[in-house]
Amino acid sequence: MADHEAVIKNGAPMEPRFYGRRKGRPLRASMKRLLNEDLPQFAFDPTRLIDDQFGRKADCFLEIGFGGGEHLAGLAATMPDSDFIGAEPFINGVASLLRHIQEQQLGNIRIWPNDVRLIMPSFGAASLAGAFIMFPDPWPKKRHAARRILQTTLLDQLAVMIRPGGRLVLASDDSTAKSWLLQAATVHADFMWTARGPQDWRQRPTELPETRYMKKADRAKRRSSWFLFQRRDLVA
Numbered sequence: 001m002a003d004h005e006a007v008i009k010n011g012a013p014m015e016p017r018f019y020g021r022r023k024g025r026p027l028r029a030s031m032k033r034l035l036n037e038d039l040p041q042f043a044f045d046p047t048r049l050i051d052d053q054f055g056r057k058a059d060c061f062l063e064i065g066f067g068g069g070e071h072l073a074g075l076a077a078t079m080p081d082s083d084f085i086g087a088e089p090f091i092n093g094v095a096s097l098l099r100h101i102q103e104q105q106l107g108n109i110r111i112w113p114n115d116v117r118l119i120m121p122s123f124g125a126a127s128l129a130g131a132f133i134m135f136p137d138p139w140p141k142k143r144h145a146a147r148r149i150l151q152t153t154l155l156d157q158l159a160v161m162i163r164p165g166g167r168l169v170l171a172s173d174d175s176t177a178k179s180w181l182l183q184a185a186t187v188h189a190d191f192m193w194t195a196r197g198p199q200d201w202r203q204r205p206t207e208l209p210e211t212r213y214m215k216k217a218d219r220a221k222r223r224s225s226w227f228l229f230q231r232r233d234l235v236a
Helices: 029-037 051-053 070-078 091-104 144-148 152-161 177-185 212-219
Strands: 006-009 012-016 061-065 081-086 108-113 126-135 162-172 189-193 224-231
Touching: 006 144, 006 189, 029 091, 051 212, 061 070, 070 081, 070 126, 091 108, 091 162, 152 162, 152 177, 162 177, 177 189, 177 224
Parallel strands: 061 081, 061 126, 081 108, 126 162
Antiparallel strands: 006 012, 162 224, 189 224
């Protein structure tokens, strides 16, 4: 059984297996306060309609694994007429995003502080304008390939959730992850790679904010790549 499949016990589905860190260094008191006081206000509720949670009808985007939250916060700041949902199991990253939200006074973000696969069934068909998977853990060893976030099952779900013409944006600085992301998405019948030449994946799209992961890759002289896919139109 693949690591990204749900575990079945006594005939009932359990939470999917999760590999990775949920906690890092001990949080400062100010960050703990953000989790206790601010997270309930910005928490994504999978039992409620997306429009109801934001109090309006707008384009909505999902970021899977937002890390420290600077990319998601940057998108929300530059696209105030759109709404954003971020999923991240790493609690230190959740606290970091809450700090960005507070400092920039952002109201168009909702946070799921857990595995994104737990909420994906709650999204309606064509409910998203796009999704982002930015610099995911590459799990470079071959025996750990099933732990990589972008699997066929996830792409199948995203194909339902993202409306025709919507975007799927993938990025990495790791050679193993780049190959995996690109191959997985290009062979999927519902997504079309929009690149016309090397510069389309070698240069960061101007509308995407810089992140600490990009800067870290630059310092280490690792070349980052951005792969932009479009949800194909539904066949009549």
